[in-house]
Amino acid sequence: MRIKVKKPASLTAVEKRRLSHLHLRNGMMYPSFQDALKWETPAWVIMAKEDDGTIEGWAFLEDKTGQRQFDFMIYVRKARRREGIGTRLLRKARKIAEEWRKKPLAVTIHDDLSEGFFNNQGPGLKKEYWY
Numbered sequence: 001m002r003i004k005v006k007k008p009a010s011l012t013a014v015e016k017r018r019l020s021h022l023h024l025r026n027g028m029m030y031p032s033f034q035d036a037l038k039w040e041t042p043a044w045v046i047m048a049k050e051d052d053g054t055i056e057g058w059a060f061l062e063d064k065t066g067q068r069q070f071d072f073m074i075y076v077r078k079a080r081r082r083e084g085i086g087t088r089l090l091r092k093a094r095k096i097a098e099e100w101r102k103k104p105l106a107v108t109i110h111d112d113l114s115e116g117f118f119n120n121q122g123p124g125l126k127k128e129y130w131y
């Protein structure tokens with residue numbers, strides 16, 4: 001499995017279709033991605049991809065105009081959780097963010113699961129609690 005980074009505009013139709021199935025139902029991840037595509041906001045799609053093209057998880061990093069932090073969202077396929085994929089995706093996103101602009105990554109904590117994950121990722125994340 002490789003970690004692959006693409007700008008939203010350079011994703012293939014197949015990748016977009018796969019991502020559209022791989023995010024929290026009622027969540028903002030794929031809609032945010034579509035907005036970034038539409039408005040051409042600086043944004044990155046970070047994918048955990050198998051050799052056959054299967055996407056096991058992805059993260060979306062966005063630098064919205066005028067915001068003091070990056071927006072960050074992440075999703076890992078249920079069957080592949082607790083294998084370190086989320087950590088790898090977040091690590092890559094933090095590296096991109098650091099190189100792009102000095103400001104923190106904002107992450108949304110909406111349940112025990114996301115709290116457990118983000119609390120294990122060291123300092124420097126701006127945590128917003130939605131539950």
Ligand SMILES: CC(C)(COP(=O)(O)OP(=O)(O)OC[C@H]1O[C@@H](n2cnc3c(N)ncnc32)[C@H](O)[C@@H]1OP(=O)(O)O)[C@@H](O)C(=O)NCCC(=O)NCCS
Pocket residue numbers: 024072073074075076077080081082083084085086087088108109110112113114115116117118120
């Ligand atoms: C949150 C999420 C991305 C984590 O992905 P993951 O690939 O399972 O994470 P990792 O395997 O890298 O986990 C790293 C560490 O985080 C902590 N962690 C991860 N999931 C956890 C859980 N369910 N409960 C408690 N701690 C957890 C653990 O300390 C874990 O290390 P360990 O497995 O060695 O104990 C995944 O659960 C997910 O997609 N959830 C639904 C979407 C979501 O909530 N996104 C976040 C808001 S946008």
